[in-house]
Amino acid sequence: MMDLLLFGIFPYVAVSLAVGVGIYRYFIDRYSWSSQSSQFLESRALFWGSVPWHYPILIILLAHFLAFLFPTGWGELLGRPLRLYLLEVTGLALAVWAFIGLVILMARRVGSRRVSAVTTVIDWLVLLILLLQVATGIYIAFTLRWGSLWYLHTATPWLWSLLTFNPQVQTMAVLPLFVKLHAVNAFLLVALFPFSRLVHVVSIPVTYLGRPLQVVIWNRQRDGR
Numbered sequence: 479m480m481d482l483l484l485f486g487i488f489p490y491v492a493v494s495l496a497v498g499v500g501i502y503r504y505f506i507d508r509y510s511w512s513s514q515s516s517q518f519l520e521s522r523a524l525f526w527g528s529v530p531w532h533y534p535i536l537i538i539l540l541a542h543f544l545a546f547l548f549p550t551g552w553g554e555l556l557g558r559p560l561r562l563y564l565l566e567v568t569g570l571a572l573a574v575w576a577f578i579g580l581v582i583l584m585a586r587r588v589g590s591r592r593v594s595a596v597t598t599v600i601d602w603l604v605l606l607i608l609l610l611q612v613a614t615g616i617y618i619a620f621t622l623r624w625g626s627l628w629y630l631h632t633a634t635p636w637l638w639s640l641l642t643f644n645p646q647v648q649t650m651a652v653l654p655l656f657v658k659l660h661a662v663n664a665f666l667l668v669a670l671f672p673f674s675r676l677v678h679v680v681s682i683p684v685t686y687l688g689r690p691l692q693v694v695i696w697n698r699q700r701d702g703r
């Protein structure tokens with residue numbers, strides 16, 4: 479019953495909240511749809527935390543998605559021991575790097591009085607849940623070898639079953655506690671997404687790429703004088 483609740487129902491609740499509240503917030507309070515940058519309050523620790531956090535975690539998430547979207551290709555890629563070791567070692571190194579970046583970002587929120595003043599309860603909650611996500615990921619990668627392969631026979635079918643609205647929780651139900659925690663915690667992050675600074679993830683300013691570097695808008699008549 480608990481497994482059905484956690485792996486068959488909770489993911490839908492989380493995604494519905496993320497989409498529903500996310501759209502509502504976008505239209506009702508669009509100004510808040512950002513990371514609420516605190517760079518002008520402190521930028522040094524932000525750089526040393528933000529770079530090691532964002533690059534590794536994005537690569538790790540990409541690997542999670544590739545294994546989910548292309549399980550056959552992923553299985554073939556890791557079919558040779560050398561490639562498997564290389565991917566696992568790289569994943570682990572990136573994860574430790576992301577963990578350190580996140581700890582620096584958290585320390586910055588404690589260490590700088592100005593940044594601490596603009597940090598809310600939800601910010602702390604999200605940071606702690608992210609820390610738990612990365613910590614459990616590292617623990618799994620370290621203790622339950624070879625996760626990048628058994629993911630294909632456990633997480634991938636479960637995630638596809640959710641996507642096709644036919645939740646099959648058996649493959650997750652038999653996994654060790656830390657893997658369950660890692661999976662449920664990921665959907666907890668999805669649920670918190672629209673209530674937090676995480677919304678900036680989908681507000682990447684892609685239009686900036688094709689835009690002139692600077693747009694000057696005159697607010698007085700240009701009559702040649």
Ligand code: HEM
Nearest residue numbers: 569570573611612615616618619624625626629633661664
């Ligand atoms: C917010 C979403 C998620 C984040 C940020 C995240 C983060 C991480 C991190 C940092 C690692 C360690 C990387 C490594 O050593 O390769 C990891 C590993 C892992 N994650 Fe996630 N994860 C997320 C969602 C999920 C979900 C939904 C599942 C499905 C059950 C999952 C299953 C795994 C497995 C099986 C491993 C071990 C991989 C290995 O041993 O190489 N993750 N995750």
